Amino acid sequence: MNRFFGLLLCFVLVWLATPVLQAQPLGANVKRVVFLGNSITYAGNYVNQVTAYLMAQNPNRQIEFINVGLPSETVSGLSEEGHAGGSFPRPHLHERLARVLAQTKPDLVFACYGMNDGIYLPLNEARFNKFKNGMNWLHEQVTKTGARLIHLTPPDYDELKGKQKGYATVLDKYANWLLIQKKSANWEVIDIHYPMQEYLQAHRQVDATFGIDGFALAPDGVHPGETGHWIMAREILKYLGYKEAARQPGIVESLKQVPDAEQYYKLITERQNLLRDAWLMATKHQRPGLPGGLPLPEAEQKASELQEQIHLLVNKK
Template identity: 25%
Template sequence: MLRSLLCWSLVLAWSAVAMAQEAAVPVLKTPVSKLDLVDGDSIVFLGDSITHQCLYTQYVEDYFYTRFPKMRLKIHNAGVGGARAWDALARFDKDVAEYKPKYVTILLGMNDGTYRPFDQPTFDTYKKDMTELLGKLQGIGATPILMTPTMFDSRADRARPNNKRDPLSQAEYNSTLAYYGTWLREVAVENGHGYVDMWGPLNNLTLEQRKVEPAFTLIRDAVHPDAPGQLVMAVSIITDMDLPRSVSGISINLNAKNEKQRAKGTGGVIEGLSQTEDGVEFTFAAESLPWVMPEEARLGAQLTKLGHRLSSERLTVHGLPAGQYELSIDGQSVDTYAHTALAAHIELQENDKTPQYQQALAIAMLNKQRNDGPVKALRGEWGRFQGFARTRRDAEANPTDTGKQEQLAKQTESMKGMEDRVAKANADAKLIEDEIFTKNQPLVRKYVLKRSAGK
């Protein structure tokens, strides 16, 4: 009996140890790999002056307007020039939480590092404030998407007229930002947040271009990416968050015996296929439009191969007699192609003669108007609030400083009416977006391939 009790005691002890060890194994979280979006969802782009530029955010909006024309998202730019993580905390309730976001992208760190070689106390401040910010986001049920600081272009900085930055800071600050970004990646992985690499693509593309053009830069002032660089950033968001990469595919096989095999479409519906004496014609109702951007950003599209990778419109036609064929869409001549090229497939997404390209371009230009006008006006209001919040912090820390108290009084006066001005800017932006959604709906297009005379 004693031996049996001893055996049972050992079994129970071993079981308890095993259970304790099992309980001690941490639950590993999976970082967000894809945005799960439905109509009405809200996304906030939180950041500093690089977000305040209203460019990468604008291009991502263009993507959503054209790729998901039936889904209306609520997208809010919450960037302010000069912002650090502390500043984002100061305006969090009204500039972030009030928009009830499902996702919040965070692009902060460029200013937090203070444009100097890595300094541990400076990083610790950034880490503390970012950790608090992430806690507040989780507190409102939002999913953070951490984005690395962008590139600091030391070569471009050295080339600036009257540049006074010290050489060591120029040489090392890009590495400082890389460190900040690496920490953000670890935080994202360990906590199940989203993660977007901005630093890598900007640096890698710059390196490749400098192999043939040593003075090449995407960031002429060393800090703020120009429009092509901002498009590189938008591409990083779309790819890292695994958003849909193709617009449509049309495949016609005139040799197929089965009617269903003669016409296959992805991203839309083919109807009315008819083989004529000198070609073929059909209609195609696409579900989306190509991702088109203003002229100033198109170098970024070339560098990233955006059209082929993220906006492809493929057309394949097998079984045409040998010859050259003119393609027209809705009566608009697009180009002439050999039957062999059509059999291999052609891509239309960057052909500015197609009606769908022109429709998408009109959307991009409307959204540019929206961002250059009311959205930037809105961000200007929050820029003034940032100055006020910093002054208030300094005045509270120095209650006997008369100068700071007087400055606070003046800035407090300037804040009067801000809520009304913010509401007006939001309303004006919505009016333009309402117009966008009347013009971004894909139309049924008539495609005609006709053999060119004598070819």
């Protein structure tokens, strides 16, 4: 009960500090969009969904969407003991960001951090400060290149599935701090945390009514499934002015103007994953255990061939 009232108070304070959401369009000057983040971004579902929707809505624009999410990564620089079975510490964005920005040359960057940054431990001011310092550093590094930066609040953590008691409160705190930066520091911030949390809680209430204990957006408490990624994607699309997307139950249903939406999305996913692996290799990430990508020129050639198929589907009558 105490946590409920604490969350309610935090929500009210954030709501009071947050301006009414107005659409912030992609911008005519945007040619390259880069997504930074951890394993949730690396998985690519929400990135691919945003890419598919925006490409379908803007078939005549040449926009490149680049996913360089890296599993296990943090902005805090923290790593728990025994991470990955003790084989390596969590990667720190500080190590690679300069290379990523120099090589990808983005006009717009989406950054989604926080899930790993508290290293799955209860709230601690020292760890919280590490997260805040990391986010401030990230903001400075990206914006000084001239690129636009849009932060995403961390996804919701499901304690029922993830088993780390108290960690949901940590991510509430991290999300609230980011939302407050919208007014106090004039940052662009999209909230995905509370929409995911509200969706999860609503479905859990239905489950409880019927004595069911099965619904989850993230089966392990951390990594969202397709529905969780769609909630993330639709909040991004809403922010960019595509409110119609929010009324659809999934990405395929939102692509009404594409004759074969399932095949279109499959090709988008194949293309994005191909380029993701190539860009991660080209920017020399240091995380062990990831599959290698093709050399970037070779990947771009294959991506161009896939793009021709995508273009034909979008323009098919």
